[in-house]
Amino acid sequence: MxxxxxxxxxxxxxxxxxxxxxxxxxxxxxxxxxxxxxxxxxxxxxxxxxxxxxxxxxxxxxxxxxxxxxxxxxxxxxxxxxxxxxxxxxxxxxxxxxxxxxxxxxxxxxxxxxLVGAEFIVMNKAGIDIIWKDGDKNNLAYCVSNAPVASGGFGNRYNTVVSAMADATRAWEAVADIKYIHVTAEDSNCTPTNGNVKFDVRPVNLNAYLARAFFPDEDRTARNVLIDNSAFELPAGGKLSLTGILRHELGHTIGARHEHTRPQSGTCFEDKDWRGVTDYDALSVMHYPQCNGKGDWSLTLTLQDKNGVACLYKAAPEFTIDPNICKPK
Ligand SMILES: [Zn+2]
Structure with a gap:
């Protein structure tokens, strides 16, 4: 909206x-x-x-x-x-x-x-970037509910979610010094109050979104990645995939805002709680294509996304920051 x-x-x-x-x-x-x-x-x-x-x-x-x-x-x-x-x-x-x-x-x-508008942009409140602290960023532990559907879990979609989460988390881990850890021992008790993980991944059936996530400054009970049933019924042959959706949502979990919050997109306004890390990037995984973005629905990380998150969290060992795109913190 x-x-x-x-x-x-x-x-x-x-x-x-x-x-x-x-x-x-x-x-x-x-x-x-x-x-x-x-x-x-x-x-x-x-x-x-x-x-x-x-x-x-x-x-x-x-x-x-x-x-x-x-x-x-x-x-x-x-x-x-x-x-x-x-x-x-x-x-x-x-x-x-x-x-x-x-x-x-x-x-x-x-x-x-x-109309303020909107680069790779990070949640920022009162001048402070809303990102994980050094002590937490390599332990982004999560569970995936393996309960039956009737009990609020993914049921027989569990393996699909585990694999899409693994692919999506890897995309961010490959460039930034962060680590998501799937704690399978908590999957049978994957609730918003489980304090053994940082966030829970659970299904919803609202038809109000495909998925939604959280920002790093939220309380444990608010830190959930909720995947709607509709995200498992995507049109065949399209570019949109559960993994792509989760790449986008995981961007939020490490502080990334919607790219189209920047003024250059000329549409899709959000709020002022953000800071530009890189230049405007119409192809970003965080940019909705219908907000004047140029990306397709594959929702993959662009060079700007990769550098942006690496500048926030330091680069992953296998990634080198391009200093023309952003300066490491
Ligand atoms: Zn989003």
Whole structure:
């Protein structure tokens, strides 16, 4: 979801978000009457396209001024996971644990509705990068619930998840000095309160996103990677895979924000809690393609992603940081 725009729900064009399964809001299509254009299969000429976009942007700005939600209205519009330790979900797959944090998000994003934008970018609050400390970064222990589906586990999808997690964690470990450890001994007790792991990997069946994760500063109960059933039913022949989805989600678990938070993407606004580590990277694993990204849905790490995370956590032994891309911390 994009909350930076502040349109009334009735005027929003709802588009299924391919990576999170969330409803996205597309400014271009919020204009009354534009549905006619959207349904017309005749392609625009470039001039017509530019004119349409300019008009749409102008009207969107007007609507934005008129339709700022109150916090209560905003809160009602946000997806809340309907289970214990459930979080609010904003920006597609960004979890917010408490009402206080949601209100902070509202103040920074919806109330002011200012378009700040968005490189490889890291969660940063009050000038401090939100990343794992040296003592923790090589022990990112996790469990994968092996309980039957009826008991909240992955059931016969367990091996698929274990293998996708192994591939996805390896992609980040290959470049940065971090280590994810799958603690199989905890898989039969893989709950949000299990203190023997840093995070739990469990299934959900919400159809609100494909998966969601957490940021490193969250409490143990909030540190979960939740994979929706829909992530196991991806269209055949497409580039989107469970491993790709998990590469993206694991980026969040080590502090990476959505690449499209930067201003250069010109769309998909998030909040101001970030710091650029590298230059803008439209191909980043953290950039949603529909937010003016140029990547496909394979969600692989670009050179910017690799250098960005290596600059934050120091490089893995087999990886060398390109000092033209970023400076190590
Ligand atoms: Zn994400």
């Amino acid at each position: 994009s909350f930076g725009l502040g349109f009334s729900p009735a005027l929003r064009q709802r588009v299924h978000h391919p990576i999170t399964g969330m409803i996205l809001v597309v400014a271009v299509s919020t204009i009354p009457g534009s549905a006619v254009v959207a349904q017309d299969k005749t392609p625009f000429t470039p001039d017509q396209g530019r004119l349409f976009l300019n008009n749409a942007a102008e009207k969107a700005r007007e609507l934005q001024k008129q339709n700022t939600k109150t916090f209560e209205e905003f809160k009602k519009s946000v997806t809340k996971e309907p289970f214990q330790y459930g979080k609010y979900i904003v920006n597609g797959d960004t979890p917010i644990s408490t009402d206080k944090d949601l209100e902070e998000f509202y103040k920074q994003n919806v109330e002011t509705a200012g």
